[in-house]
Amino acid sequence: MDSIVVTGNGPLSGQVPIAGAKNACLALMPAALLTEEPLTLTNAPRLSDIRTMSALLASLGCEVAPLQGGRVLALSGHGLTGHVAHYDIVRKMRASILVLGPLLAREGAAVVSLPGGCAIGARPVDLHLRALEALGAEMELAEGYVHARAPAGGLRGGRIEFPFVSVGATENALMAATLARGTSVIENAACEPEIVDLARCLRAMGARIAGEGTNRIEVEGVERLGGATHRVVADRIELGTYMLAPAICGGEVECLGGGLELLPGFAETLDAAGVTLRETGGGIAVARGEGRIRAVDVATAPYPGFPTDLQAQMMALLCLADGVSVLEERIFENRFMHAPELMRMGARIEVQGGTATVTGVERLKGAPVMATDLRASVSLILAALAAEGETRVNRVYHLDRGYEDVEAKLSAIGARIERVSE
8 A cells, every 4th residue: 555755845836737627527527428429528637536437437338538648538428338337336436426317318217326435424415316306307225226217208307406505416417407308497506617617518519508607507408419529627626735735835836727716715715824826827826925824714615615625735734824723614524534643743633523623833743644535635745745854644545536646746846755655
């Protein structure tokens, strides 16, 4: 099992290229199931989750060909051979549930195992099922699988109203509605950039969609969708993660390929903490001034608020802030598992339910720590960049699900980091 070894060594400088968005690509790939024509995705990230989704689509008879070293994915669903997404693949990744809507819309039936992924709370799929039921689907749960069937004549347009915002459920509903007969309205829809990116791709395939990026999306179903070529939007979570590196260590780093519009709530929080952000022709330049950053309070929220997927990384920064910060996790329960590991490095953190109180310290010290999930992995690496001595981050297999070449990217801006095998 691999570990990441980091030795803190001061300010960082240089440029970091930001990859295509994992979460966007994982929704775009199942869109290939909606059509017999080819779908080509450019700017694809090279991650284990992408390989898992590729294997899942291939098990359904969809052809997936990685080109240009994996930066381009050529997909074709012209010869689907089944509609069962088996547990042995689905258990590895929660985003596997996103094949449910497209299969149901095109094939009229789908059998999908309940998904797995990071252990950060219950994350139920009931909103996905209720959305598809609103389009006329019949659902049954049996032996760990969702058995879904469309009515005779296919899905029909309907009104979907989510009780709370769900990105994945919005994506499933949006894809299914493109082939439903009539008009569908999705209320309290997620507004994230990944939703906008999916809608743009579907529109390029011939879908009739309006309102993406707002909490009300309207879809007029069409008889068929065609092929398209689509560029995956920049990964805003990777962007935010690398923006935090110079904020923690000092120096100035330019993150190439992303803009502040991807992270409005996060950018506002960094500004309040005393981090300087400047948009450049190619991305965002990030610098920390002299002295310690300021303590700030953070509450995670759907877009355009502070992303839950940057909460762990932000905690690493606030461990070194001047003052007391309060982080409130409002999206997922059980998402402070990184706190005890940061405390092993000298952080002062108190967790009560969904709230963590962080009292900043002047310095952290290297220690052996263990990653508990994807974002926790990189939060420990960020903390290690600013810690005295050596930190060994164990169980980093989570890391490869969401970050591409993290050691190479951080080394290029001056970090002392390497991957070692046990």
